[in-house]
Amino acid sequence: MDRQKVARFWEERYSGRARVFSGAPNAVLVTEITDLPPGQALDVGCGEGADALWLARHGWQVTAVDISLTALRRAAATAGDVAGRVAWARADLTVTPPPSAAFDLVSVQYFPLAHQPGHTALRGLLGAVAPGGTLLVVGHDLAGLPPRDDNGVDYGDYYQPGDIAELLDQNWTVLINETRRRTTPAPAGTHHTHDTILRARRPPTGR
Numbered sequence: 258m259d260r261q262k263v264a265r266f267w268e269e270r271y272s273g274r275a276r277v278f279s280g281a282p283n284a285v286l287v288t289e290i291t292d293l294p295p296g297q298a299l300d301v302g303c304g305e306g307a308d309a310l311w312l313a314r315h316g317w318q319v320t321a322v323d324i325s326l327t328a329l330r331r332a333a334a335t336a337g338d339v340a341g342r343v344a345w346a347r348a349d350l351t352v353t354p355p356p357s358a359a360f361d362l363v364s365v366q367y368f369p370l371a372h373q374p375g376h377t378a379l380r381g382l383l384g385a386v387a388p389g390g391t392l393l394v395v396g397h398d399l400a401g402l403p404p405r406d407d408n409g410v411d412y413g414d415y416y417q418p419g420d421i422a423e424l425l426d427q428n429w430t431v432l433i434n435e436t437r438r439r440t441t442p443a444p445a446g447t448h449h450t451h452d453t454i455l456r457a458r459r460p461p462t463g464r
Contacts, residue, residue, distance in 0.1 A: 264324050285395045290391075295318075297361050301382065302369075303321035304325075308321075309345075312364075321344065321346065323345075362390060372415065389461040391459075392456070396452065399412050
């Protein structure tokens with residue numbers, strides 16, 4: 258899809274209502290990251306900021322990126338207690354890759370990353386994980402769902418966590434690559450009962 262159309266879609270979605278999401282952090286993030294020592298985190302497609310704020314309140318220094326300026330402004334307005342621990346940035350990470358090897362955690366929660374020749378955007382996200390850092394990718398399990406959503410978008414055009422696991426080289430350590438029942442309700446208007454989860458660790462320097 259044309260990137261300008263994508264940007265308009267998300268801007269209109271956020272500006273068209275007072276709140277899009279619940280304001281609670283994603284349950285898989287909370288479960289999987291609680292045992293990690295805080296460091297530098299990249300929240301990919303941060304939306305209204307619930308994950309970024311949860312990470313910041315647990316000691317992380319967060320770069321929270323989204324394509325929607327409305328979403329970022331809304332997120333920043335609720336960040337008073339941790340304002341200095343979150344940098345809100347408007348960017349399209351499918352076009353402009355994040356800094357290389359800069360983040361102890363790269364969190365990709367339900368982010369619609371379309372397949373590209375050479376996996377350019379995906380490799381940019383993988384490259385942003387610092388040596389010894391963690392990649393966490395969460396998506397909706399598509400089993401039993403029609404191949405396209407209500408807007409005609411083909412799910413097969415987008416990376417799923419399992420797809421990404423297959424593209425990691427042998428130096429990465431895959432800690433989790435599984436389907437798991439959701440512990441929180443699916444977003445309004447959807448029917449997702451399970452999540453697909455990839456958690457992987459990048460090798461330390463020199464390995």
